[in-house]
Amino acid sequence: MVIVMAPEATNDDIEAVVDRVSRAGGEAFVSRGVSRTIIGLVGDVERFTTLNLQGMPGVADVVRVSTPYKLVSRENHPARSTVTVRGVPIGPDTVTLIAGPCAVETPEQTLEAAKMAKAAGATLLRGGAYKPRTSPYAFQGLGEHGLRILAEVREETGLPIVTEVVDPHDVELVASYADMLQVGTRNAQNFSLLQALGEAGKPVLLKRGMTATIEEWLMAAEYIAQRGNLNIVLCERGIRTYERATRNTLDISAVPVAQRLSHLPVVIDPSHSGGRRDLVLPLARAAIAVGADGLLVDVHPRPEEALCDGPQALVHEDLPELAAILRDFPPLLNRKPVTADEAALTTA
Amino acid sequence: MVIVMAPEATNDDIEAVVDRVSRAGGEAFVSRGVSRTIIGLVGDVERFTTLNLQGMPGVADVVRVSTPYKLVSRENHPARSTVTVRGVPIGPDTVTLIAGPCAVETPEQTLEAAKMAKAAGATLLRGGAYKPRTSPYAFQGLGEHGLRILAEVREETGLPIVTEVVDPHDVELVASYADMLQVGTRNAQNFSLLQALGEAGKPVLLKRGMTATIEEWLMAAEYIAQRGNLNIVLCERGIRTYERATRNTLDISAVPVAQRLSHLPVVIDPSHSGGRRDLVLPLARAAIAVGADGLLVDVHPRPEEALCDGPQALVHEDLPELAAILRDFPPLLNRKPVTADEAALTTA
Amino acid sequence: MVIVMAPEATNDDIEAVVDRVSRAGGEAFVSRGVSRTIIGLVGDVERFTTLNLQGMPGVADVVRVSTPYKLVSRENHPARSTVTVRGVPIGPDTVTLIAGPCAVETPEQTLEAAKMAKAAGATLLRGGAYKPRTSPYAFQGLGEHGLRILAEVREETGLPIVTEVVDPHDVELVASYADMLQVGTRNAQNFSLLQALGEAGKPVLLKRGMTATIEEWLMAAEYIAQRGNLNIVLCERGIRTYERATRNTLDISAVPVAQRLSHLPVVIDPSHSGGRRDLVLPLARAAIAVGADGLLVDVHPRPEEALCDGPQALVHEDLPELAAILRDFPPLLNRKPVTADEAALTTA
Amino acid sequence: MVIVMAPEATNDDIEAVVDRVSRAGGEAFVSRGVSRTIIGLVGDVERFTTLNLQGMPGVADVVRVSTPYKLVSRENHPARSTVTVRGVPIGPDTVTLIAGPCAVETPEQTLEAAKMAKAAGATLLRGGAYKPRTSPYAFQGLGEHGLRILAEVREETGLPIVTEVVDPHDVELVASYADMLQVGTRNAQNFSLLQALGEAGKPVLLKRGMTATIEEWLMAAEYIAQRGNLNIVLCERGIRTYERATRNTLDISAVPVAQRLSHLPVVIDPSHSGGRRDLVLPLARAAIAVGADGLLVDVHPRPEEALCDGPQALVHEDLPELAAILRDFPPLLNRKPVTADEAALTTA
Known part of the structure; x- marks a missing residue:
């Protein structure tokens, strides 16, 4: 059960x-959004219906929810949401390109990749400073030094930063640099991390666990939402199946399914889905066509030297086609690509 | 190893x-195509290289192939192929819509569904007379009576027929009615059936096994090709994964992967992939955007009465949007939708 | 709904x-067993309850069944069944070893493998004359020549033969040589084949489809049962998952699950499950321990020369341990291994 | 590359x-074991071979390792290891039963479950105080209060405690109560947590991720080992597949495969694998038969009231059979069950 408070509700109303x-x-979980507060109730629903919650001061609506997630469900919030990252919208009317290097390696590589991202039409910069790697002997990222590089590149290019956080106790530090915090596929059920992100005060990009069902993915989002943060963007990045021709199997149907169940925006990562450079552009086209609200794409100036996931990064010569896709496909779905000017305008 | 014969090669050349x-x-497997014949060799490749096959009369080319499939591989035949079904092309320059009821139930239902298909832009009619069903207690199709209904509907609408065959010993009968023979997902490794289709003299629509790898799918096509039939269209229809929100998981990446490995056309079935009517149009858009050469779509005048797979059939009110997708998306990929006039023209 | 006829019911009673x-x-499907006949009804169950079937002559019992399979279900037939293959029992009180070469290659290899099987305690000989292979260029079996070899080896060793059939139109021929007909994993939904086996008059070994659910496996058995053959043994042989360390993933839980749902015997194939010789004996131990009614094991005198699946075949030096497993583990489950003497006795 | 130091090597030798x-x-990762220290090297192996490491003081051996994991690999350490938890061994000569409630709920329930565990032959008590749950609205465990209950029950029953930790920053706290720290399936790639456990000074029970490959599982163990803790027990608990009859699919082959690749002990959790009480005993038998070094079993005095995973818990009437399995099966594999007396003896 979810209590929707009126915009004018006071703290006392909420506490009551x-x-x-x-x-x-x-138990009552309070989520304070920008315009209004909602309260998720856990326990005996039949009992709650006897409490006359609807009649209490500041209460706008009481909604019964039958899905196991509540705050992120569309039953509770029928209109699809737009999440704004430092002025850049991700939502139902637009297609937003987030691009950059898989990992931050050097200031030069990061700056060059950011310029590539911008040339392709990106309005947000992705780049990992903390890399969760299957092998303890693989490159684990530059840590805070990488965050400082990202901040400098933001300064120079104007692109807000999306970067991953892997430990709940790093959330505050990463949030002090980043504009959007990313949860990677291996942490999709790291509940301590999800809860910490619920209190981080920054938008979250939540990748689907590589073997999470759509329901489990929405439950992970609910963990974040329950602590007060509804600025969540879901990211489909391929699931684990028996097929070996691709690194993962892009579950493209997950986009319309998740958009029907949840009001949160959904983007697709065509780079990690296939794990192959030659699949990125076809999958990017399919992603926009199926109705994704944005794309998350790896670019790298010299993929053969990349410390992480080089084989899937787009290179300079791929950018014009990516830019063309971003220009031509969204209008067929009554969407428009987000452009840098627009994003700047929104921020101003 | 594959021997490509010159167009003017004689039977004697081939036998030599x-x-x-x-x-x-x-061992040598001879595949006689419309314009030329190719011969797949099995055995000791090193030995073959000593035979001076290249120098024999009528031999145009000798190609070494490293993939486990040969005749269907792009190594052997770099240009992508077009398969023509009674004048209707399926290939790299076009997008072809195949639509109709999952199962033939009555003459009226079939005719009405065929008219729906045509209204949406279809140039080929699908419809099952033999239905392989998981349960022996489910509707198994009308058999030859269903084939006669399909033939009458072709007469009335001009739409060539695509229909499934499930037993090798029915191939001749079904081929006497149908314009294209379909292999269903459950028969993707029914090698007797595949071999019979290799000798059927009709184009084949080969659905991917619901748990076949892309390589196994191409091997199934090779079984058909090896018996002399290269008029094969591959159909991706969703694979089995752990995700339960959809009936199967559409493996959309399989289209560019298969097109890179094989010269055969590849179409997508967005109806069986998701098993949900609300997903058919988004997946149809994604299919064209990713580069599929066609679509296979279920339509039904009254899905609530359908004897098979009703929940995934499009209804009358969905047709204008499907027609619009077919009109608007192909040009972005430098393709054009096949239209009835064109198809007729090609036949004439 | 299932009608159980009394042992003394006449043909007229059944027809009535x-x-x-x-x-x-x-619709009524009649299955004539050795001691009694049962009739599976398909259609409107509520209607059937008004027909007073219970009161008709020769009717012993009317059972309502809620699973999608009926004749093979334990709801319908609570006691677990024993299937007898030329005197060799497979059922709840015993553990039966079926062993032999994956493929029949030569008379010598087959005879030597049969002697290996016997030395390990096998009472049935497996061996493939028709091999369904993923590649059309792989060894496809010796066909009828292979069947003749098997018959000669049976003559010499006294071991009844279990062999695969892949085409519905070969069933009669294969049944004229074999004592038990095997359905391979790729044909688990080849419904024409299953129906032909329902009329073959020989016991059937039904391998689980490599991506069949347990329910689909039982439905496949129902296809056979529905045509009058209840002498079916289920064989778990590993399913397809994301794990690549083994060829398939042995779903050992499927044995107790299937035994709870169905009265049919269930055996395990530890050779094809793992696809690795080093796993065969540990999995054989686990199979007996979990409650399997038998084992299906590949043996080969010279696996390095095998034309099919050599890497998983046991060799001479493995046989004493297999024999010991077969001797030591069944008593812990109140079962006894079937021995050659016993089998002979039963036949006599 | 791994450097094995001699038992008498000094700190100075190691530092050199x-x-x-x-x-x-x-980079050099030092793992200090009880009897000797080993050092894993990361970087240019060819370069290392020029350093004459073998000739340095205190170096017993230099081993080249070709698997991606090193410290946990059997290439590096051919003999299988025994991990001792407060005197209770888990290793190749024994079968150890770890049992208890899924979650600690009350002192009474925990004590009663511990007594049940003991009656079945358990020498270690499992019980969760921190529960990672898919839904934020599900019972999340009693936290430190639960740990105190476990400590009291250990006092009363003498059973050492195995309990889960979910946040790297709780490791120290949990380790102050527990005898063995458990990593749950959802945290199998929570690398911060794994690294913290590498420094915890307590044995670790590492559950396989529900979609981890065996290689990824061993890599997770390597993360712990690399920080100096080689007291790791691997636990197979079922993987995610398409089959829905069981909660997960027990990958029983993973036991011999992992034991061949790694020297670490491997146990099986038959309770979470199937998620069904009726499967626990058959799977427990299979686990011992396949060669597992122990079992992890849920028991609960009143499963119908359990706050977590009640349907899979064994009840009082199941205990005699579990005890009999533990008594009868290990001798067939030349193992003996660990008994309480023995464990006490070892501790003393």
């Missing part, structure tokens, strides 16, 4: 609701 | 090649 | 039931 | 090796 629910043996 | 290979302990 | 069901718009 | 490797541009 929480208090009444607690006395009835339930 | 087969003979020389046999004497060297190898 | 079929007739009454047909008039009510239903 | 680390120093020489560092100067050559490599």
Whole structure:
């Protein structure tokens, strides 16, 4: 059950609701959004219906939810949401390109990749400073030094930063540099991390676990939402199947399915899905065509030297075609690509 | 190893090649296409290179192939092929819509579904008379009676027929009615059936096994090709994974992967992939965008009464949007939708 | 709904039931077993309950079944069944070893492998004359010549023969040589083949499809049962998953699950499950321990020369340990291994 | 490359090796075991071979390792290891039963479950105080209060405690109560947590990720080993597949495969694998038969009231059979069950 508070509801109104629910043996999770607060209730729903919550001051609506997730569900919030990252929108009317290097390696490589991203039409810069790697002997990222490089590149290019965080106790540090915090596929059920992100005050890009069901993915989002952060963008990045021709199997159907179940924006990562450079552009076209709200794409000036996932990065000569896809396909879906000017305008 | 014969090669030339290979302990599989004949060799490749096959009369080229499939591989035949079904092309320059009811139930239902298919832009009619069903207690199709209904509907609408065959010993009968023979997902490794289709003299629509790798799918095509039939269209229809929100998981990456490995056309079935009507149009858009050469779509006048797979059939009100997708998306990929007039023209 | 006829029911009694069901718009499938006949009804169950079938002559019992399979279900037939192959039992009180070469290659190799099988305690000989192979260029088996070799080896060793059939139109021929007909994993949904086996009059070894659910496996058995053959042994042989360390993933839980749902015996093939010789004996131990009714094991005198699946065949030096497993483990489950003497005794 | 130090090697010897490797541009990871220290080297192996490491003081052996994991590999350490948890061995000569409630709920429930565990032959008590749950609205465990309950129950029953930790920053706290720290399936690639456990000074029970390959599982173990903790027990608990009859698919082959690749002990959790009480005992038998070094089993006095995973817990009436399995099966594999007396003896 979800209590939607009116925009003018006071803290006292909210506390009164929480208090009444607690006395009835339930738990209340308060999510404070920009314009209004909603409260997720856990416990005996039948009992809650006897509490006359609808009649309490500041309560706009009481919604019964039958899915196991509540705050992120469309039952609870029928209109699809737009998440804004430092002025750049990700939502149902636009197609947003997030691009950059898989890993931050040097200031030069990062700057060059950011310029490539911009040339392709990106309005957000991705780049990993903390890399969760299957092998303890693989490159693990530059850590805070990488974050500083990203901040400098943002300064120079104007592109807001999306970067991964892997430990709940790094969330504050990473959030002090980044504009959007990414949860990687291996941490999709790292509940401590998800809860920390719920309190981070920054938008979150939540990658689907490589073997998560769509329901588990939405439950992971619910962990973030439950701690007060509804600025979540879901990212489909391929799932693990028996097929070996591709690194993962892009579950493209997951986009319309998740958009029907949840109001959160959904983007596709065509780079990690296939793990092959030759598949990135076809999958990017398919992603926009199926209705994704954005793309997350690896670019690298010299993929053969990349410390991580080089084989899937786009190179300079691929950029014009990516830019053309971003220009031509969204209008067929009544969307427009987000452009740098627009993003700047929104920020101003 | 594959021997490509010149267009003017005689039967004697072909037999001479087969003979020389046999004497060297190898086997030679002859595939006679419309314009030329190719011969796949099995055995000791090193030995074959000593036979001076290149110098024999009528031999245009000798190609060494390193993939486990030969005749269907792009190594052997770099240009992508077009398969023509009674004048209707399926290939790299076009997008072809094949539509119709999952199962033929009555003459009225079939005719009405065919008219729906045509209204959406279809130039080929699908419809099952033999239905392989998981349960022996489910509707198994009308058999030859269903084939006669399809033939009457072809008469009335002008749409050539695509229909499934499930038993090698029915191939001749089904081929006497149908314009294209379909192999269903459950028969993707029914090698007797595949071999019978290799000799059927009709184009084949080969669905991917629901748990076949892309390589196994191409090997299934090779079984058909090896018996002399290269008029094969591959159909991706979703694979089995752990995800339960959809009936199968559409492996959209399989289209560019298969097109890179094989010269055969590849189409997508967005109806069986998701098993949900609400996913058919988004997946149809994605299919064209990723580069599929065509679509295979279920339509039904009254899906709630369908004897098979009703929940995934498009209904009347979906047709304008499907027609619009077919009109608007192909040009972005430098393709054009096949239209009825054109198809008629080609036939004439 | 299933009608269980009394042992003394006449053909007229049976026809009367079929007739009454047909008039009510239903279908009746008659399965004649050794001691009694049962009739599976398909159609409107509510309607059937009004027909007073229980009161008809020769009817012993009317059972409502809620699973999608009926004749093979334990709801319908609570006691677990024993299937007897030329005197050799496979069932709940015993552990039966079926062993032999994956493929029949020569008379010598087959005879030597049969002697190996016997030395390990096998009472049935497996060996493939028709091999369904992923590649059309791989060894496809010796066909009828292979069947003749098997018959000669049976003559010499006394071991009844289990061999695969891949085409419905070969069933009669293969049945004229073999004592038990095997359905391979790739044909698990080849419904024409399953139906032909329902009428073959020989016991069937039904391998699970490599991506079949347990329910689909039982439905495949139902196809056979529905045509009158309940002498079916289920064989778990590994399923397709993402794990690549083994050829397939042995789903050992499938044995107790299938035994709970169906009365049919269930055996395990530890050779094809792992595809690795070093796993065969550990998996054989686990198979008996979990409660399997038998084992299907590849042996080969010279695996390095095998034309099919050599890497998984046991060799001479493995046989004493296999024999010891077969001797030591069954008693812990209150079972006894079937021995050659016993089998002979039963036949006599 | 791995450097095995002699038992008598000094700290100075170790530092000298680390120093020489560092100067050559490599990284050296020191793992101090009870009897000896080993050093894993990362970097240019060809370069290392020129450093004459074999000749340095205190170096017993230099081993080249070709697997991606090193310290946990059997290439590096051919003999299988025994891990001892407060005197209770888990290793190649024994079968160890770890049992208890899935979650600690109350002192009474925990004590009663511990007594059940003991009655079945358990010598280690499992019980979760921190529960990672898919839904944020599900019971998340009692936290430190649960740890205190476990400590009291250990006091009363003498059973050492195995309990899960989910956040790297809780490791120290949990280690102050527990005798063995468990990593759950959802944290199998939570690398911060794994690294923290590498420094925890307590044995670790590492569950396989529900979609981890065996190689990824061993890599996760390598993360722990690399920080100096080689007291790791691997636990197979079922993987995610398409089959829905069981909660997960027990990959029983993973036991012999992992034991061949790694020297670490491997146990099986038959409770979470199937998720069904009726499968626990058959799978427990199979686990011992395949060669597992132990079992991890859920028991609960009143599963119908359990806050977590009740349907899979064994109840009082199952205990005699579990005890009998533990008594009868290990001798067939030349192992003996660990008994409480023995464990006590070892501790004393």
